[in-house]
Amino acid sequence: MRVSVPATIANFGPGFDVFGLCLEKPRDFIRVKLSDEIEVKVEGYKVPEEPDKNVASVSALSLLRQAGVESGFKMKIKKGIRPKSGLGSSGASALGGALAVARLLDIDDKEIILRAALEGEKVASGSPHGDNIVPALFGGFVVLKSLFPLEVFKIDAKLKLVVILPEVEVSTKRAREVLPKHVPLSDAVRNLALASSLVLALENGDIEEVGKLLDDYLAMPYRKPLIPWFDKIRKAALENGAYGVSISGSGPAVFALGENLDEIGRAIVGAFEEERINAEYFISKVGGGAE
Amino acid sequence: MRVSVPATIANFGPGFDVFGLCLEKPRDFIRVKLSDEIEVKVEGYKVPEEPDKNVASVSALSLLRQAGVESGFKMKIKKGIRPKSGLGSSGASALGGALAVARLLDIDDKEIILRAALEGEKVASGSPHGDNIVPALFGGFVVLKSLFPLEVFKIDAKLKLVVILPEVEVSTKRAREVLPKHVPLSDAVRNLALASSLVLALENGDIEEVGKLLDDYLAMPYRKPLIPWFDKIRKAALENGAYGVSISGSGPAVFALGENLDEIGRAIVGAFEEERINAEYFISKVGGGAE
Numbered sequence: 001m002r003v004s005v006p007a008t009i010a011n012f013g014p015g016f017d018v019f020g021l022c023l024e025k026p027r028d029f030i031r032v033k034l035s036d037e038i039e040v041k042v043e044g045y046k047v048p049e050e051p052d053k054n055v056a057s058v059s060a061l062s063l064l065r066q067a068g069v070e071s072g073f074k075m076k077i078k079k080g081i082r083p084k085s086g087l088g089s090s091g092a093s094a095l096g097g098a099l100a101v102a103r104l105l106d107i108d109d110k111e112i113i114l115r116a117a118l119e120g121e122k123v124a125s126g127s128p129h130g131d132n133i134v135p136a137l138f139g140g141f142v143v144l145k146s147l148f149p150l151e152v153f154k155i156d157a158k159l160k161l162v163v164i165l166p167e168v169e170v171s172t173k174r175a176r177e178v179l180p181k182h183v184p185l186s187d188a189v190r191n192l193a194l195a196s197s198l199v200l201a202l203e204n205g206d207i208e209e210v211g212k213l214l215d216d217y218l219a220m221p222y223r224k225p226l227i228p229w230f231d232k233i234r235k236a237a238l239e240n241g242a243y244g245v246s247i248s249g250s251g252p253a254v255f256a257l258g259e260n261l262d263e264i265g266r267a268i269v270g271a272f273e274e275e276r277i278n279a280e281y282f283i284s285k286v287g288g289g290a291e
Numbered sequence: 292m293r294v295s296v297p298a299t300i301a302n303f304g305p306g307f308d309v310f311g312l313c314l315e316k317p318r319d320f321i322r323v324k325l326s327d328e329i330e331v332k333v334e335g336y337k338v339p340e341e342p343d344k345n346v347a348s349v350s351a352l353s354l355l356r357q358a359g360v361e362s363g364f365k366m367k368i369k370k371g372i373r374p375k376s377g378l379g380s381s382g383a384s385a386l387g388g389a390l391a392v393a394r395l396l397d398i399d400d401k402e403i404i405l406r407a408a409l410e411g412e413k414v415a416s417g418s419p420h421g422d423n424i425v426p427a428l429f430g431g432f433v434v435l436k437s438l439f440p441l442e443v444f445k446i447d448a449k450l451k452l453v454v455i456l457p458e459v460e461v462s463t464k465r466a467r468e469v470l471p472k473h474v475p476l477s478d479a480v481r482n483l484a485l486a487s488s489l490v491l492a493l494e495n496g497d498i499e500e501v502g503k504l505l506d507d508y509l510a511m512p513y514r515k516p517l518i519p520w521f522d523k524i525r526k527a528a529l530e531n532g533a534y535g536v537s538i539s540g541s542g543p544a545v546f547a548l549g550e551n552l553d554e555i556g557r558a559i560v561g562a563f564e565e566e567r568i569n570a571e572y573f574i575s576k577v578g579g580g581a582e
Contacts, residue, residue, distance in 0.1 A: 018484040143487045145504075153491045185472060188479035188509055193309040195483050196434045196490045200444045203494050213436075218479055 001104045004029045005096040005290040007081045008088035009163075010131035010249040012141070013214035014194035020135030020142050021157070023087070024287035029078040030056055030096035034104060038072040044079035047093070055090045056097030059120025063101045066112055073101065084169050086253040091132030094120030099137075099290055110137065111150050118147075125172050132249070139289025141202060157202050157286050159210070162261040164233075164254045164268045166279040170226050175250030178222045187217035211243020211257035220247070227251050229275045236271035240264050292395045295320045296387040296581040298372045299379035300454075301422035301540040303432070304505035305485035311426030311433050312448070314378070315578035320369040321347055321387035325395060329363040335370035338384070346381050347388030350411025354392045357403055364392065375460050377544040382423030385411030390428075390581055401428065402441050409438075416463050423540065430580025432493060448493050448577050450501070453552040455524075455545045455559045457570040461517050466541030469513045478508035502534020502548035511538070518542050520566045527562035531555050 004027045012019040038051045038061075051057040056077055064071055075097070081089040098116035107113070114137070118128035130147045138154055145151040194213050201209035224230065227247065237245040237256045242264045245256040258264045265281030272279035295318045303310040329342045329352075342348040347368055355362055366388070372380040389407035398404070405428070409419035421438045429445055436442040485504050492500035515521065518538065528536040528547045533555045536547040549555045556572030563570035 015483065015487065017480045018487060143484065143491060145484045145488045151488075153488045155491070179476060181476060182473040183476050183479055185470060185474050185509065188474055188482065189308045191479065192306065192483050192486050192509075193434065193436045195487045196306065196309060197436045197442075197444045199487045199490050200434060200446070200494065203491065218476065218483075 001033070001100045002029065002031045003096050003100045003103070003290055005092040005099070005136050006287045007092060008132045008135045009255055010088060011216070011219065011247070013244070013246045014191045014198060014216050014218075015143070016191065016216060016218040017129065017131055018144055018195070020131045020144060022135040022139045022141075022287045022289050023163070023284040025282070025284050026080040026087070028081050028089075028092045028096050030093070030100050031076040032060065032073050032097070032100035032104065034071045035074045036072055037074070039074045040077065041075070042077045042079055044077075045082055045089075047077070047079055047083055053123065055120040055124045056093040058097070058123045059094045059116045060097035060101045062119040063098045063107070063112070063116035066116060067105050067107060069105060082165065084172070085165055086170065086247065086249040086251045087163070087165075088132030088136060088249065090124030091117070091121055092136050094118070094124070095133050095136050095290055111148070113137070114147070114150065127176065136290055139287055141286065143199065155199070155202050158205065159207050159257065160261060160283060160285050161255050161257055162265040162281055162283050163248065164256070164265060164272070164279055164281045166252050166254070166272045166277045168252045168277055170251040172250050175223055175226060178226065179219060180222060183218055190217045207257055208243045214244035214246040214257070216246070223247075223250065229272065229277065232275065233268055233271050236267045237264055240267035292324070292391045293320065293322045294387050294391045294394070294581055296383040296390070296427050297578045298383060299423045299426045300546055301379060302507070302510065302538070304535070304537045305482045305489060305507050305509075306434070307482065307507060307509040308420065308422055309435055309486070311422045311435060313426040313430045313432075313578045313580050314454070314575040316573070316575050317371040317378070319372050319380075319383045319387050321384070321391050322367040323351065323364050323388070323391040323395065325362045326365045327363055328365070330365045331368065332366070333368045333370055335368075336373055336380075338368070338370055338374055344414065346411040346415045347384040349388070349414045350385045350407045351388035351392045353410040354389045354398070354403070354407035357407060358396050358398060360396060373456065375463070376456055377461065377538065377540040377542045378454070378456075379423030379427060379540065381415030382408070382412055383427050385409070385415070386424050386427050386581055402439070404428070405438070405441060418467065427581055430578055432577065434490065446490070446493050449496065450498050450548065451552060451574060451576050452546050452548055453556040453572055453574050454539065455547075455556060455563070455570055455572045457543050457545070457563045457568045459543045459568050461542040463541050466514055466517060469517065470510060471513060474509055481508050498548055499534045505535035505537040505548070507537070514538075514541065520563065520568065523566065524559055524562050527558045528555055531558035
């Protein structure tokens with residue numbers, strides 16, 4: 001069984017822990033066949049090959065356990081999504097491992113697949129959360145209302161965006177730790193207004209409006225110290241025609257909407273370089289999810 | 292100039308201070324002609340007739356001042372929306388006064404009208420807020436992203452609802468005072484998920500889903516002590532087929548969605564009566580706004 005799982009953008013502006021958007025690329029490719037042994041091989045970006053440390057393998061094992069099937073597997077991973085980039089790299093691998101085994105066993109139940117994938121994700125990030133796995137599974141733009149029971153609203157958003165990948169690391173764990181337990185009610189209301197408006201703008205295909213609504217008062221203010229370069233990147237993007245720009249997940253990847261995505265991408269890469277950070281950009285459509 | 296302005300439902304479940312829905316009825320009717328004197332007459336529900344205390348008159352005066360026109364007016368109000376009911380009664384009168392004078396002076400600018408209406412609303416509620424005035428002006432279902440500058444997203448929602456009006460009072464001022472300055476981040480996220488989902492469900496015309504999403508973690512938990520009867524009313528509504536039920540604004544009016552609205556209305560009136568509170572119900576479509 002071969003599956004390919006794409007990168008995803010969690011949060012997507014005001015939708016902290018709720019919105020997720022599926023990209024078309026980059027992708028992880030995972031090949032699995034049942035076997036007596038357990039063997040994991042990795043090409044591409046480097047991730048652990050130990051079966052209890054590899055995210056895809058952990059979620060594959062979890063799915064086998066849930067299904068009550070005693071078997072091992074041989075797994076080959078072509079890791080195309082850079083780990084710790086903020087593009088749901090561990091979520092994609094976790095989903096891939098679970099999905100490949102589920103398909104081998106003819107299991108279609110999305111909740112079982114998600115439960116297994118979350119166990120894999122937990123190995124990488126410490127806390128299981130679904131805002132990368134769910135959009136990678138469903139494709140499009142998703143509003144994750146609830147994980148268990150699974151309640152997802154999906155928009156088949158048609159848009160292109162530019163993603164900029166700087167060579168810095170932002171610890172997902174640290175990005176969680178800096179968040180306060182309580183936030184001002186006024187900020188909760190502002191995000192709620194932005195998020196509801198963004199969903200409508202997206203549904204109406206008004207990409208310029210979507211870009212303008214890419215703001216966040218719930219996580220961004222507290223995470224600013226972890227991404228001290230963000231204001232300069234934002235300024236460069238807006239000065240070069242971006243409708244809006246935001247952090248993918250907890251970063252460091254940045255994405256922007258606009259007309260001339262190449263120009264915006266080059267401008268942001270330039271702004272990173274002024275901060276002595278190497279960066280590259282790519283352009284992707286919204287994707288249809290794991291295959 | 293004659294205008295009629297309908298009742299409105301602020302908050303509408305998870306959309307605290309952001310969502311507003313315009314009803315078709317009840318309505319306030321306001322008749323204004325410019326004059327040397329200032330005179331206010333009220334029929335229907337009782338509200339002050341002193342020009343500096345009557346909400347419609349204050350907003351009419353504010354509009355004249357903003358337009359730089361020195362004039363008085365004679366105003367007749369047929370007050371059809373019960374004051375302090377939670378259905379935007381003061382907001383409707385405030386908008387009516389401002390709108391009638393604006394039309395007399397050929398002023399179309401919505402921000403000028405809103406600014407004047409907010410001054411009227413302030414007289415009644417202490418704090419100016421737009422979540423009744425804006426849906427009463429625009430009609431339909433609105434997401435109020437920002438008041439100044441005015442940024443509103445509108446959904447032409449097609450739905451009917453039952454509104455139940457109990458004979459109790461909930462002080463809007465007190466309902467504001469009980470709110471905390473800070474709320475748990477997890478509650479902010481839950482409301483954001485509900486609100487975004489609700490907007491999508493409404494856009495897709497899935498009224499049953501809209502009903503299920505009528506929950507709120509930002510204001511409701513703190514306002515429960517002011518509406519001790521709410522849980523029993525909710526139970527009666529759901530047991531009688533309601534998709535969902537919520538408080539209109541800060542109450543006491545309650546609204547519900549469902550198939551058999553008469554049956555739900557009677558059940559809720561019955562539940563109020565068990566709490567020794569008289570109540571009546573009416574059924575309304577979503578309305579098109581002030582006329």
